[in-house]
Amino acid sequence: MTSQSIPPPPRRILSLPAIAPCESVSPSALLSSLLSLAADVSSSDSIPARCPTHRRAVREALRHVAILSTFFADIAGSDLPASAVLGLSELHVTLQRLGHLLRDCSRRGARLWILMNSGRVLSELRVLLRSVAVALDVLPLDSLALSSDVRDTVSLLSRQAWKADLKPDPADERAAEAVRSALAAFAGAVPPDGVELKALLRRLQVRSWSDCGDEIAFLEEQLLDYSTGDDGEAVLLGNLTGLLVYCRATMFKADGVEARKEPRLEEQRIGGLNPEAFRCPISLDIMAEPVTISTGQTYDRASIVRWLESGCLTCPVTGEKLRSAEFVPNSAVQRIINQYCHYNNISAAGSNSGSRKRDLAKTSSPQSPAAAGATRMAVAFLVGRLHAGSDGEKNRAAHEIRLLSKSSIFNRACFVEADCVPWLLHLLSTPDPSTQDNAVAALLNLSKHPSGRAAIFEVGGTGLVIDAVSEGLKAEAKQNAAAILFYLSSVEEYRKEIGEIPGAIPALVHLLRRGGYRGKKNAIVALFGLLLSPGNQLRAVAAGAARALVDLLGDEREDLVNDCVGVLAKMAERQEGADAILAASPDVLQSLVGVLQSSTSRSGREYCVSVMLSLCDSCGAKVVGLLEKMPLLMPALYSVVAGGPPHASKKARSLVNYIHRFHDQEDFPSAAALPPPPPAAQDRVVHAR
Structure with a gap:
């Protein structure tokens, strides 16, 4: 039933599987x-x-x-x-x-x-x-x-x-002894012998920054597998990773940014993709092994096999009868999914490669004193380059910090403790786009750590981050700066002061209008965080946030639409926000009903109901009368009442009752707000059994 060319699953290093010939073979x-x-x-x-x-x-x-x-x-x-x-x-x-x-x-x-x-x-x-x-x-x-x-x-x-x-080989034994000597030095907080390390790297044919990066990437992937298993193996992997991090930071300074320039551009493209496109239409999980059938549609191998074995010989998406039950691996989609998983720190192993995130909690402490010592020495070296290096050295140091702080809580803490944040903030005003981009990305990683957020705020870096949102030299710098504001807004004290900076919310609204997918996404979540401070509601209205959000309700990317509706729900809680939403577009209610009807996200549907309910509360008959005339609304609301979570079901029930009461009242005052529905009105809702 399946194609013969489907590749086997990935093999762990030094596992040596073999298939024995059948007994009847000639x-x-x-x-x-x-x-x-x-x-x-x-x-x-x-x-x-x-x-x-x-x-x-x-x-x-x-x-x-x-x-x-x-x-x-x-x-x-x-x-x-x-x-x-x-x-x-x-x-x-x-x-x-x-x-x-x-x-x-x-x-x-x-x-x-x-x-x-x-x-x-x-x-x-x-x-x-x-x-x-x-x-x-x-x-x-x-x-x-x-x-x-x-x-x-x-x-x-x-x-x-x-x-x-x-x-x-004797040379191998000498190289292994050099490794053990370096690890002992790291454990004692003593710099290792540089001559020995260079000889070791020559022996291993690790000749460049890229070679060293490949070694680190392999070890980190192995560490992910072993971190819940053999502690001794995890310690060895952590030690070797620390050693190579130190070597890459201190011995391959000449080709760091240049050697990784093109891969990073590819990563930026991959990072902007919508993960919903990677989901199997049958299972709705990110595809672990995408295969293409005769109609040209792509599915996860396990899902389409179950579909065919159940006797269904039609394409699940198009309904077209299959000319053949065979399928072939879609290596292009597989490669993109693997790159997306790597970019977003998602493990590509297992039956659902997109579902298991890297457990960052396990990176909060080093595997050993040697690993900790190696990391701290590399951090000290890089911060020194930020402080006293040439322009090129500062750029390479920021790039290295960006990489090392991406997926390790311990590394982030080390950089913050070493006073890295002020020097990175200083680079935000550089005229070099690459340096600014690396500095913003590094600050984004550090802002994910509580001490990193405190460091940015306490040294007065918020204004520089806002400037990067509005005036960043690259689109990536703008969107990453918006993400920094999102993490800063998670602290109540910070979100209030960020909102009081005149250009903060307007910069996010501008990015929401003009940015790419990732820029819009980061601007939306940053706005949501800032709106948790009541004083920022009016500022968002004044900056035109409602119009920008409503304009995105027709976007084809469902996750972006759901995020927009979430922010609108927050804005609609206040009268000024509700008025701004209604004034944003004459078709805003129709757009909300369309999202409610088509969204596959429970949270997105609940946000839609919340927006419409708040608009009814604030604007009364003007809104209810329009909603009552929309035939697609009531079936969608009953669906939420019957199958939604309790909180969403309660909101949908209240909205249904608003509409029923409006329909039943002959002399409804057109300008007055509707009072809350009486308890008896609850009986009008039909419950699914």
Whole structure:
């Protein structure tokens, strides 16, 4: 029913899965597969060059595979006895696992981890080579049509494989000792030997800022998996991450921003995408394994398989009858989803790759004293560059701070404690767009920490952030500055003072009108936070927030519309806000009804009901009369009454009763506000059973 080309799930490093051939496989088919498998492994001539560690062991393994390849070629075409299937099957499994191991040893980004797990790597390799010896011993070599040279070589290989005594390269041992020495120095708050660290990085072929970043990214991903498991492994991963963070910050200062410029531009595009587009139309979860069916629609693999297996042979979206029940992986969508998950710190592992967020709570403390020491030394170095570096060094330091503070609470606390915030605020007035962008993004990350918010506010940085919202040199700087205001507005004292700054709310309203998706999104949530202070309601009305929000009710992005309705609900609680909403557009009520009818979000529907209920409370018959004439409103309200959460159901019931009372009254005063409905009116609502 499914396509043959669906890829297997990702494999954890040094896990060596293999699929055994079926028992009924013919010897000739098995031999053909072995030839292909051995050629795939032995043709990787570049593996030793890409393996900075364990080179002797890797070469020895490749020598074994080359001899086996010759052996397979020598018996190809000859009649093989059925008794050969067992030995050949064992070789098939062993070669699969050996291929995984060699690829892991040459894996980009995993070099330091492989070095520090040398014992495990060599142990796995010994087991695999001895598995080769076992399989060769099981094979009936005397019954095979082998040339004498090949027979002698295979017999010698079997004896050597049994006795294989793989040991670490001396250079690997020296490199591992340099790592342990550096970690001990970090634990004692002493800078490590720079010469030793440079030699270590040369040994690992970590030659650039980007190489170091790849190593850090790999370790952080591994740490995510191990953080709830083996504590010893988590400590090792944390130590190695701290070491590489220190190296990247202090030893690769020349190419930091430049080396990452294009990937960061790609990240900015990815970060502005609407995650609703990644959801499977069947399950409504973000797709873990997107596949495309014959109609061109894309679904999550597990969901469409269940759909087809249930006997449904139509496209769930279009209703079109499927020409074929096969589907193919949509690698383009998969790549975009993976990039989106990485950009937003979402784990891509598991059956629902978009549903499991990284648990930042586990980053509030370091894994060990060594990891803490390495981080603090890197932080001190970077803050020093912000203070006394050249313009280029300040930009690179801000960029590094931006990265290190993105997904670690401990890192954020370290930067705040090191007085990083004032220097980053100083960079907001720079004429260089890249430097300003990096500084704003770094401040955004620090504003997520309570001490970071306090630091920004207490040094008078709020005005500089507002200036960045209105006059930022890049769109990304403006939208990130708006996000900073959102985090600052989470503190009651701060939101009041932010609102009193003359340009604060107008800057957000302007971004709401002119910004891109992420800019609008951040401006909306920042406005919502500021409106929690009663004094900011009138300021938002004066700045034209109601008109800007109402104009977005027709936007195609549902999450943006729901956020807008949430802010309108807050504004409508006051008479001035309700009047401004009604004056914003003659079709505002119709737009609200449309959102209520079409929204799939419970909170969005509740916000719609709240807005209309507040408008009825504030403006009376003028609003109720218009709502009563909208035929689509009542079914949508009854849906909320019957199936919404209690709070939303209560609001919807009140709005229904308003409309019923207006309909029943013959002499309703057109200018007066409606009084609250009497308790008896509740009986008019039909409850679903």
